[in-house]
Amino acid sequence: MKYALLIYADEAIENAMSEEEQAAMYQEYFAFSEAEREAKSMLGGEALQPVATATTVSVRDGKTLTVDGPFAETKEQLGGFYLLDVANLDDAIEAAARIPGARTGRVEIRPLIDFDDM
Amino acid sequence: MTPDPRSAPPTQEVVRDHLAQVLKEKGGALTGALVRHFRDLELAQDTLQQACRRALETWPRAGLPDRADAWLLVTAKRSGTDVVRRAAVWSRKAETLGHERSSDPDPETVLVQRLDQEGLDDDLLRLIFLCCHPALNPEAQLALTLQTACGLDTEEIARCFLSKKKTIAQRVVRAKRKIRAAGVPFRIPPPHLLGERLQVVLTVIYLIYNEGFLATREAERTDLAREAIRLATLVARRLSGEAEAAGLLALLLLVDSRRATRFDDDGVLVELHRQDRSRWDRDQIGRALELLRRTLMLRRVGPFQVQASIQAIHAEADTAADTDWHQIVALYDVLRALQPSPVVMLNRAVAVRMAHGPQAATTVLDRLAAAGALDGYHLFHVAQADCRAALGDTDGAVQAWRRALKLTGNPAERAAIERRLREADDKAVPAQPSKTSS
Numbered sequence: 001m002k003y004a005l006l007i008y009a010d011e012a013i014e015n016a017m018s019e020e021e022q023a024a025m026y027q028e029y030f031a032f033s034e035a036e037r038e039a040k041s042m043l044g045g046e047a048l049q050p051v052a053t054a055t056t057v058s059v060r061d062g063k064t065l066t067v068d069g070p071f072a073e074t075k076e077q078l079g080g081f082y083l084l085d086v087a088n089l090d091d092a093i094e095a096a097a098r099i100p101g102a103r104t105g106r107v108e109i110r111p112l113i114d115f116d117d118m
Numbered sequence: 119m120t121p122d123p124r125s126a127p128p129t130q131e132v133v134r135d136h137l138a139q140v141l142k143e144k145g146g147a148l149t150g151a152l153v154r155h156f157r158d159l160e161l162a163q164d165t166l167q168q169a170c171r172r173a174l175e176t177w178p179r180a181g182l183p184d185r186a187d188a189w190l191l192v193t194a195k196r197s198g199t200d201v202v203r204r205a206a207v208w209s210r211k212a213e214t215l216g217h218e219r220s221s222d223p224d225p226e227t228v229l230v231q232r233l234d235q236e237g238l239d240d241d242l243l244r245l246i247f248l249c250c251h252p253a254l255n256p257e258a259q260l261a262l263t264l265q266t267a268c269g270l271d272t273e274e275i276a277r278c279f280l281s282k283k284k285t286i287a288q289r290v291v292r293a294k295r296k297i298r299a300a301g302v303p304f305r306i307p308p309p310h311l312l313g314e315r316l317q318v319v320l321t322v323i324y325l326i327y328n329e330g331f332l333a334t335r336e337a338e339r340t341d342l343a344r345e346a347i348r349l350a351t352l353v354a355r356r357l358s359g360e361a362e363a364a365g366l367l368a369l370l371l372l373v374d375s376r377r378a379t380r381f382d383d384d385g386v387l388v389e390l391h392r393q394d395r396s397r398w399d400r401d402q403i404g405r406a407l408e409l410l411r412r413t414l415m416l417r418r419v420g421p422f423q424v425q426a427s428i429q430a431i432h433a434e435a436d437t438a439a440d441t442d443w444h445q446i447v448a449l450y451d452v453l454r455a456l457q458p459s460p461v462v463m464l465n466r467a468v469a470v471r472m473a474h475g476p477q478a479a480t481t482v483l484d485r486l487a488a489a490g491a492l493d494g495y496h497l498f499h500v501a502q503a504d505c506r507a508a509l510g511d512t513d514g515a516v517q518a519w520r521r522a523l524k525l526t527g528n529p530a531e532r533a534a535i536e537r538r539l540r541e542a543d544d545k546a547v548p549a550q551p552s553k554t555s556s
Contacts, residue, residue, distance in 0.1 A: 090307070090311065111300050
């Protein structure tokens, strides 16, 4: 089954880390990606640039509205995601728990819609 | 499996009763077996329902089958396989089920040979773990377990929890959808997950028991206490190395042993010290104590075993006065270390009152009151009231009982509190000639 693992974290926490701590964290992410590739469960994943770089677009009554910033001002923001193909929710939970962001923030697991199943 | 042609075919009523009986005993297990077969909870339940409808149609003509459970299982599987084959979009499922086409002349006989109680028990256990998965919120876990493993219908569940039928129905539907969409697995959790998942299952079973515990006799058609004990027995038996599962079973058996004395003839809750101990179920107590003794030897103590040990002390006391309250306080100290919670602290305070007197207990209760966590809990105010009454502060006691009354809707509990208020009233007011009007 395919899942999106959405990593939400408070950017302030990461910004407060020392260079060594950040480097260690990136190393962990790298190791996680490698492990998932090895297990043949990795479908994709990316790290997102900080929330300050975000632009939000909506279209209402045919008019395009462009606004500086994320879709909502929340303490924790989307910082990255993985797309994994694993056997069941327990395996997705176990993978999410290995994501560094789960220790400082939270990882939301969402099953993907499988259009072949409809 | 053909019926004896000399016997008269069963009436509709006999068929219905027999079906109801089978569902009561085996419904959860059959659902589990079907979930294992179809890998889908809703399909499992739908096909079982269909099989029941088929039974009501055919059994009056063909007679009651020897093994109704096997009959239902075969019929459900067949109707489900048809559904799966017909629906092109379920192509993946159809592939896996295709090989199940049986060429046996009498598939029911074959199934009966393979349908052993252990297999059914395991499927029921898998089903319970499914319903109690952490991906579902606690209310959903409870409602789904009652509906799926215990076979309660929405109305019965709603009545037990004083909820609306619609609320429960929506909750159950959402939970089933989540299970399917999010891929919650149907299995006994692997060793590295078993401990934490079992804790949830045991907690849900405990909640089921507690909801049944306080049901007045009037509220009865559903014996939640029996259901909880049935599930606890299953879990303890199938997971025989798990000390806490056995601990929960021992706890429930001990508390349940007092069922005959829990209510008086007016449906009012009777406190422990007022119960007629000669009417406690001594056989059940004996079995529970033996189970607890063996379990404690595993040396894997947990909260349920400690609670069972506390109940064991009550069970072993011939009279209320013989109760070893100091031991109970000590056990609450152990429990507090394992499972610190305001309710544990409250129960400990009650034990402190019995062991060390109301003044000592008041100190503990005042600390709890300051922390504020138990403000909305009626039993906290009852405990305060009892302490104040013991210290001679009747006004303070009445105030606390009144507060408690506002916080619980359960009729049996309310009656018990109201009786305490009446007793306090009788003591306070000197005897007067009664008024002619009321």
